[in-house]
Structure formats: structure tokens, C-alpha cells
Amino acid sequence: MGKGIVHLLRQARRGQLLEVRATTLHPMETGQRLDSLGRPLARDIVRRIECRWGNDLVFAADLFPAVAANPYVSFFVVATTSAVVTVRWRGDNGFEHQEAVSVEVL
Amino acid sequence: MNPRRALLVAGVGSLLIRPARATVPALQQAVAAFTGGVPVGSGGQRVLLQIEPLVDNGNAVPVMVTVPSPMTAADHVRRIAVFAEHNPQPEVIVFELGPHNGRAQVGTRLRLATSQQVLAVAQFSDGTFWQHALDVVVTLAACIEI
Numbered sequence: 088m089g090k091g092i093v094h095l096l097r098q099a100r101r102g103q104l105l106e107v108r109a110t111t112l113h114p115m116e117t118g119q120r121l122d123s124l125g126r127p128l129a130r131d132i133v134r135r136i137e138c139r140w141g142n143d144l145v146f147a148a149d150l151f152p153a154v155a156a157n158p159y160v161s162f163f164v165v166a167t168t169s170a171v172v173t174v175r176w177r178g179d180n181g182f183e184h185q186e187a188v189s190v191e192v193l
Numbered sequence: 194m195n196p197r198r199a200l201l202v203a204g205v206g207s208l209l210i211r212p213a214r215a216t217v218p219a220l221q222q223a224v225a226a227f228t229g230g231v232p233v234g235s236g237g238q239r240v241l242l243q244i245e246p247l248v249d250n251g252n253a254v255p256v257m258v259t260v261p262s263p264m265t266a267a268d269h270v271r272r273i274a275v276f277a278e279h280n281p282q283p284e285v286i287v288f289e290l291g292p293h294n295g296r297a298q299v300g301t302r303l304r305l306a307t308s309q310q311v312l313a314v315a316q317f318s319d320g321t322f323w324q325h326a327l328d329v330v331v332t333l334a335a336c337i338e339i
Contacts, residue, residue, distance in 0.1 A: 154301060161298075
């Protein structure tokens with residue numbers, strides 16, 4: 088399963104409105120917390136989420152430290168043609184993860 | 194005029210100089226940065242922010258923003274931003290949308306450091322901005338615990 092989960096219908100009618108729910112495993116360290124010696128723990132968050140229907144960007148979000156750990160986003164997308172839908176997460180310290188879902192559009 | 198009078202005039206003059214402008218609250222600055230200075234309208238139900246008014250755990254607060262819109266090429270929502278007034282940093286998330294989304298409804302979970310106002314601002318394809326704000330009471334604050 089890797090570090091991400093994408094909920095999306097695998098089959099849809101052309102033009103159907105689909106809800107996408109996506110989350111990834113990530114602590115979203117805000118940079119506000121202090122360690123036991125009182126030093127701030129460095130900020131380490133997911134910065135950007137992008138969803139592509141095939142090659143077309145259909146959704147993006149820029150995240151800030153106020154997004155809860157294991158960041159969750161939900162959005163809608165219109166089913167156009169059968170394609171591989173990919174959700175990509177990118178963040179600090181080179182964090183990068185991608186989940187792909189094949190959607191068949193009838 | 195004699196030096197003593199000049200000094201008095203200078204002294205009084207300095208009292209009449211306007212004080213430095215009070216700092217713009219961080220939330221206002223963040224919203225202005227998002228809108229590029231364009232004024233934001235509210236009311237008219239153009240933006241609907243949904244969030245629990247009483248939150249027991251500020252570490253993961255579900256929020257949903259719905260913006261009624263035909264989401265056509267001519268009339269759609271471009272971006273939706275969520276802000277938290279009294280968090281260490283007001284920006285929470287910025288969504289980028291377009292006609293391919295079909296519906297301008299987005300959700301996430303956010304952290305709230307204290308009881309405060311949460312604000313959603315939507316940018317429409319015609320360049321206008323509309324907002325909806327709600328007050329949230331937080332029992333257990335995020336951001337401060339180890």
C-alpha cells in the first residue's frame with residue numbers, strides 16, 4: 088500500500104462527478120513543538136498535493152503546518168475518459184510519494 | 194526666533210507627528226497576500242465554510258468549504274484558501290480548482306492552536322473574492338503539546 092491512500096471510484100460514466108479522498112502518512116511537524124531540551128523541532132511537512140487525470144492536472148493544494156498530521160484532502164473531479172489518476176504528495180526533506188488509481192470511464 | 198522658542202516648537206511639533214501605523218494583524222496580511230489586495234466580499238452565501246463550533250481536540254479538526262458554482266470555463270472557482278486567525282501562522286491550506294472539478298467542494302483536517310475564527314476565502318474566475326468566517330471554540334489546543 089505504501090504511504091498513501093486514495094479513495095476514488097474505479098468505474099464511472101462519462102461526465103459523472105466523482106469524489107476523491109486522499110491521505111498520506113506524514114507527521115506534519117509544525118516547527119512549533121520543542122524537544123525535551125527546549126529546542127524547536129524542525130518543520131517537516133507535506134507542502135503540495137497534486138492530482139492528475141492522465142496527464143492533466145485536475146487538483147492541487149498548497150499545505151501549511153496547520154494541516155493536521157497524516158494530511159487528508161477531499162475534492163471532486165468530473166470523469167472524462169478512462170485514465171490512470173495519480174495523486175502526488177511532495178514535502179520537506181525530499182518527501183515525495185505517489186499513488187495511482189486506474190479509472191474506467193464507460 | 195530665539196533658540197529656546199525654537200526648541201519648544203520643535204518639541205510640540207514632535208508630539209503632533211502621527212505615531213507609527215499599528216501593525217496589521219497577521220490574518221489581514223495573509224488574506225491580502227492571497228487576494229493581492231483585492232477587497233473580499235462576505236455574505237450572500239457565496240462561500241460556505243463548515244466546521245464544528247465546539248472542538249474537543251484541536252489536533253485534527255475536519256473542515257469543509259463549499260462554493261456554489263457552475264464550474265464552467267466561463268464561471269468557476271479558481272482557488273479556495275482557509276485561514277486560522279490566531280494560529281502561529283494564519284494560512285492553513287490553499288486549494289487550486291478549475292472546471293474539471295465539477296463541484297467546488299473541498300475538505301481537509303486542520304490544527305487549531307486556540308479558540309479562534311476560521312476563515313475561508315474563495316477566488317472566482319471573474320477575479321472577485323468572497324469569504325465566510327466562523328468562530329470555533331477549542332477545548333484541547335494543538336501546536337503546544339509534546
